[in-house]
Structures are given as C-alpha cells and as structure tokens.
Amino acid sequence: MTTLEHLKSNQPADRFYRGGNKIRSFRSVDSEAATGDHVPEDWVGSTTTLFGDARVGLSRLANGTTLRDAVEQHPQHWLGPKHVAAFGTDTRLLVKLLDAGERLPVHVHPTDDFALNHVGTQHGKAEAWYILEGGTVHLGFTRAIEAEELGRWVDAQNVTAILAAMHTVEVHAGDSIYVPPGMPHAIGAGIFLIEVQQPEDLSILLEWQDYAIDGPADGHLGIGFRAALDATDTRAWTSAQISALVVRGGVSDHTLADSSAEYFRASRVDVSAPTTFAAGFSVLVVLSGTGMVTASAPGAQAIPLSAGDTLLLAHALGEFTVDGNLAVLRCQPPATR
Template sequence: MSSVHSALPAQAAALPANQPRQFYRGGASIAALRGGDHDREFGPEDWVASTTARFGHDESGLSRLPDGRLLRDAVSADPQAWLGAEHTSAFGDSTALLVKLLDAGQRLPVHCHPDNGFAQRHLGSRFGKTEAWIVVGTSGPNPVVHLGFRDDVSPETVAEWVRTQDSSAMLGSLNEIPVKPGDTVHVPAGTPHAIGAGVFIVELQQPTDFSITLEWRGFLADAESAFLGLDTTTALETVNRTRFDDALLSSLIKRTGGADEGRVPLLADDAAPFFRADRLHGPAELDPSFGVLIVLDGRGELHCAEGSPLQLSRGTTVVVPHAAGRTRLDGDLTTVLCRPPSAGSHA
C-alpha cells in the first residue's frame, strides 16, 4: 500500500453493491432496494463494509472504499481511527462484524456454523459464526425460516441424514417460523437452520465465512466443499442437536414491525456479546463507533464531525468509522444501524 493511501483519513463513505457469486439464486430484492442493476441470478448476498473474504478466497467478498482501497487494508493501517481504542483492545484490528443483505431467491439448504471454540481448534480463527437476521422484506405465499430441531436428535440420526442426503427429514425436523418485515431472529452458532424463499434480510454475523452444509446435494458440488475441508465426523460436532422449544424460540425471536419510536433495538438479549443493531426512524444522534448503516427508506444526510454531509437515500449503504465522532442523521429516514459488540460484552 502506498504511503499516500495509508495516510488517508478514516471517513464515512457510501459503498457500492458487493455481490460475490453464490451457489443459490436471488438478488432481485437487493436491486429493488438499491435501485440498481445488481440482480444477477446468483447475486443473492451484498456483503456490506466487509473485511471478510469468502472461505478459500483471497479477496472475493471484501469491500472497497470509494478511493479503491480494500476496507480491510484501510482498517489494518489505522485500526484505532476506524474502530476506536476500546474496540481494538478487545478485538485488535478486526471489525468483529460482517453485515450482509441476503435475498433468498430460493430456499437455502439446512446448515449450521461453528462456534468460537470449534473455530479456534479446527479452523485457526478466533471467531466462529453466530448470526442474526433482520427481516426487511418478504414475497411469495409462505415466507418462513427454519430454526433448531423440534426434538432432540441423536448424533447417529444426524449422521444418517447427512450420509443419505435426506432433505425432507432434515428440513422436517426443524421448527418452521413464519416471518414478516420487522421480525428478527438470533441464530446461535451450532443451530441448524435454513432461510425460506422470498425472505429478504439484513444479516449480522461474526466476521467469518464458515458454514457446515448438512443438506449439500442439489446445492454444492460435493461433501468436501460442504464441510470446510473437515472430515464428516469432525464437521458434525458443530451441530446443536438439542430441542428448541417454544420458550427458547421466544428468547431468540423479536417482532418489531409495529415499533416506530426513534430508536428500536432489534436483536434478542443473547445477541449482545456478538453484535448490536437498531432501527432508526427520522433524525438521530449516534455515538462514536464503527458502524454499518443501511437506509431502508426515505432521504436525508449523515453529518460527521468533519467534512461535507453524506447524502442518503433508500438503498444507500454506509461504513462509519469511529473517527467520524458523534454523528447525526437528518431527514425523513428509516435506517438500520449495525455495530460490533461493545468491548466489555464480547463472547
């Protein structure tokens, strides 16, 4: 990196769509939100302000700033400006966050993600992949997500389903949950899950691309690509095989569609060690923090401590560095603000 680039200040910036090719269809809802022509058949994910590359890739998935730098490199060059001293003391130069727009043009396969401990032992990563979904749109007759087993399942049963690729048994074993805009779902690492066709979400994740794809036939080329290169027995250690009863599900799911106060906390309490998200209506004052801002509706401006206001409209996605200081949203806006965990609450 040149000394000129490395000296550039950390500034809030609007980001273009960043849609690495995926194995499943979707993208029309992303294009409709952003007002562009990004609805490639296999462009169902827009990785927003991403410093995470796709598994097995060097740069695919990484976001670029308007000046052409990879956001990952800019953060690495000046982590305190981008992330703040408290954050860097806890997480180093990692943003500790990956945000996506995900438009399921078809049902996703049944899969799960490793937790921090498994990722440290087997994948050389501090982070596993706990995630959360904020439903921002739905289409079709039956928008649903599938979350957690309805009953306890033995390891032998899971292994047999995977060996025979029994899709109906895997999907049928999960809780089916109807969703509508404003609903949010916290998905702890290890939870078997699938997102149904026609569900459009803002997805917050720990900053990895680790998936254990239990139902790979018809989606992926082979089992090796489904299990991150791990042997099947090791990969299946990630699966939480315990029952997700009504009480547990109610602790993971929030219904916020009717809430219209200025700041609406979106995620379940259990999400706090992993990430934070709020829906903001109208003008708002924002404390200094690394953040990802997604404009769902309206027009307005983002005012930072220095520089000209950033113009915002429906579909704008913005990365906000800690160095932007106390910022202000002005205008008739509905936005989602995604942030890493506070330094004292991380998992």
Template sequence: MKIPTPLLLGPNQPLDRPYRGGAGIARFRGTTQPSPFTPEDFVASTTEVFAGGGVGLTVLPDGRTLRDAVAADPEAFLGAAHVARFGTRTMLLVKLLDTAERLFVHYHPDDAFAASHLGSPLGKTEAWAVIDAEPAAYAALGFQRPVSETEVHAWWDGQDADAMLAAMNRVPLAAGDTLLVPAGLAHAIGPGVTLVELQQPTDLSVLLERRTLSERDALLGLDLGVAIDGLTREVTPEDRIQSLRGGRGTETLFPADADPYFSAERIRVSGTRELEPSFSVLIVLDGTGTLETAKQSISLSRGATVLTAHGDGPLALSGELDLIRCRPPH
C-alpha cells in the same frame, strides 16, 4: 491516503454463489441484479469467503481493501477502546441477503469449534432483520425433537433434506421481524426473503444438505463425524425460539444473547437526531434525509448503505428516515 468517511457504499455481490437470489437486493438498492446467483451483498466487509481469493472484501475508492485500511489506522476506524479489546478486527460482518430458493440446511460452528478444527478464533453467530418477505415466508431453526448422531449420518448419506426439515422448527418471517441464530443451531431460510444479516466476521458454514457441492466444500474439509460435533442436536423449544425473535426496548433489535457478538438499532428520524461516534454500517430502509459530520454531508435514501468510522465523531441525521445501525459488540 486517508479515506473520507462516512462513505456511501455501492453493491459488493460475489458472483456464482451456490444458491439463487439477489432480486430483492436489486429492488431494495434500485440497482441491477448482476446474475441469478448473487444472493449476498457484503457491506463494509473485511471478511472474504471461505475459499479465499479476496472475494467478499470491500474495496475502497483508492483501491485498498477496507481490511487493509483498518489495519493501517485502526483507532481512527474502530476507536481506542475497541482496539484495546479486539485488536484490528472489526468484529462485524454485515450483509444484505435475498433468497430465490430455500437455502441449504446448515449450521455455523461456535468459537471453540472454529478454534479447535478450523484455525479461526471466531465462529459464526448471526442475526437477521427482515426487510421484505413473500406471503408464507419462513425459516427453519433448530430441532423440535432430539436428533441422534446416527440420524444425522443417515440424512447426510441419503441427502434427505425433507427429513431434515421435518425435524426442525418452522418460524414464520415477515417484514420487520428479527431473529438471532446462535452458532450450532441448524437453520435454513425459505425463498422470497430479503434481509439484513449481522454476523461474526467469518464465512464458516457446515452444510448438512450439500446439493451439487462436494463433500469437502460442504463440510469445510472436515470428516463428517468431526463436522457434526458442533451441531446442536438437542431440542430448541418454542420459548427459546420466541426469545431469539425478540428485541429490547423500542430500538434494540436483538436479545441480550447477541451482545457478545454485535448490536443493531432500528432508528427512526423525523427532524434531527445525533448518533454517537462508532464504527458502524447504516442501512436506510425508507425515507430521505442527510447524514452530516464535521467534515462532510451525505444524502440518504432507501437502499443506501454507509460506512461510518469512530473518528468521524458525532453523526447528525436529519430528514424523514428509517434505518438500521449495525455495530460491533460494545
């Protein structure tokens, strides 16, 4: 059975994640928060959580996972050029994320580390587009001074999160802000932030701050010495942070450093607009309108998330809309 796309997607929020959040997702979508520990909504996901079990995968109306549907008909979903370059991987994971508490201090491995130590060809560079944020919201990103391996070991042994954060750059966050987070950089998001997250399609996080998690879970089963080999311990200077915060032009959300991993556009429609064919995830930030293809029409409003396939052809938007279009690397 071929899934009719574009497809309006409901929430896909794994239960019992290790930190609290999700109220901001419920407000944005106009839905009910499943539990206090549902801070992530995996949108059009072909990626499961690191523990496996299919958790995180999007299930389609016919009962198949999106991952299986893409594998069965990759050119229809992804286009011939994408398949020639990347195979059947979508090369994209999109999430809605909301924090009711500060996230763990952690980092994501890059492709080389993931291939060498974790059996994955992909690491996890990610980027954020903030939808909503409480006053004084922030992220911590990279180190403001060089950090030795001995110091990281001491942080881990004492689980000294205050010392970790004191060594990091504090980055204010407000609605409309964007930030690219390259693999290797230590980071954390403060409480009261709701955002759209684009990332390479893996669930690989090395937690320097483990709280109630076991050492094995926090370090992805690696020894500490190996686990911190992928951490960028050099200074991340202010000018580098500013470059990671900047988009390009009026619509491209992230700097050129994001291009090998994913792309995103902030699209505002007043009247009509046509978008080129692509596998993509549309997230409607505000307004109302319609998405039309040659075969169907979908009503859009704030909080809607829509999967589009390359085979849908051109996408016609109409109405008064403010949305983000998330796509794989071009």
C-alpha cells in the same frame, strides 16, 4: 483520511443458490449492483473473504483500498481506542444483504471454539437476520437428535426428515431472528433480509441435493463430515426458547434479541427529526425514505441518504446526526467497557 463512505455493491459471483433481483431493486441508486440470478449476497463493510479465497468478499473504499487494509493501517481511526484495546484490528462485524431466491439448504455455523480448534479461524459464526420481506424460516431441532441419526440423514440427504424435526417460524418485515452458532437453520424462499454476523464464511451443510454445490466435497469446511457434524447443536429447543430468539417489529436498542449482544449489535431507528448517534465504527443501511447525515466535526458536509444506501462510518467521525424522513439500521461490533 475518510471517515464516512457510501459503499458500492460487493456481490460474490456464482453462489450456489439463486437470488439477486431484490438486492438490485433495493439498491436502485447503485449502478454497480450485480446482474444475474446467482448473486444473492451483498457483503457490506467486509474485512472477510469467501472460505478458501484470499480476496473475494473484501469491501473496497472509494480510493481502491480494501477496508481490511485500511483498518490494519489505521485501527484507532476506524475502530476507536476501546475497540482496539479489546479486539485489536478485528472489526468483529460483517453485514450482508441477502436475497433468498430459493430456500437455502439446511446448514450450521460453528462456535468460536469449534472454529479455532478445527478450522483455525478467529471466529465461529453467530448471525442475526433483520427481515425486509418475510416468509418462513427453519430453526433448531424440536427434539434431541442422536449423532448417528443426524449422520444417516445427511448421508442419505433425507431432507424431509431434517426439516420435519425443525421448528418452522413465520417472519414479517421488521422482525429479527438471532441464530446462535451451532443451530441448524434455513432461510425460506422469497425472504429478503439484512444479516449481521461474525466476520467469517463458515458453513457446514446438512443439505445440498438440488443445489449447485458438491456437498460431499465442499460441505464440511475441509475437515470431513465425521468431525464437521459435531458442530451441530442437536439439543431439543422448545417453542418458547425459539421465540426468545425472535423480536417482532423491534426498534432502537430492542431490534435484536439480547443474547446476541456478545457478538454484535443492530438498532433500527425511524427518523423524522434530527437524531444524533454516538461515535463508533458501524455500517448504516438506509431502509426507506430520504435524508441527510452530518458529522459533528466543524465544517463537516451533509451527505444525502436514500433507501438502499449502505454507509461505512469510522469511529473518528465522532457523533453524527441523521435528519429527514427515513428509517435506518445501524450495525455495530459488540460493545466494549
């Protein structure tokens, strides 16, 4: 049974916003990277499907099995006994490469409670962005917004008013931003990032004009905007509170804001000498450079690494060592006790 796999590109087609070129460039060693200009997301280590679809979005292993099926069949192998005891076969993790070929519309992801009570899903969607190429992002409201005012903005598609009421943050390569569930947000044009998130595809659109999506029909998770907009965090966020969500140039255990740890973990590690990592289910993204990864098990083969690689590591792999001259981002589910 496999314990470590290179994952090929997994890009749902015909998304409603543009992008894809930066994923192809980053994944230059992957001949299967999708073509076209509406493939802006690469779903890595995914046991999640597009909202309303039974299969699209699932990662496949080299033998053709979906990761979701593999985990269901052998949860201890993939996730480890502590994870299974705490969360069952839920991986608690989805990683994406995201290329914003244009500014994404302002949108919101629900909390766990809202998602369970209104949509019937196991999670809401907290997320964090590790920035590969920077730009401008929009996060949270600068003042408290009444529900009626928000509803009027959305009905009229008054995007100017929505953006004017939000914080604007400049981000650079190496920064990270944690986006709590409920917070309205938008990723600016030109940004390329790795997204670490809860494993759901749940978005409530506050904006849709000029995008290839029918917002009134598809922007509210099928529950209607009257209910869906209640998922929005309409509180005023201070500049200091927004700044606490941003980590500038973080490495090791300080890659993401501490407040994200209940949902997921990510750690950027710069390797210039053999570096050993603890066992645990994870997705490894090679940010730059070249090197090798070797498991601690006797007879384990060294596997080459290069920039743009994405790897899936099972708990059963045990400790593993990365050597060479490279930078990696290790993404993991929340820690268990």
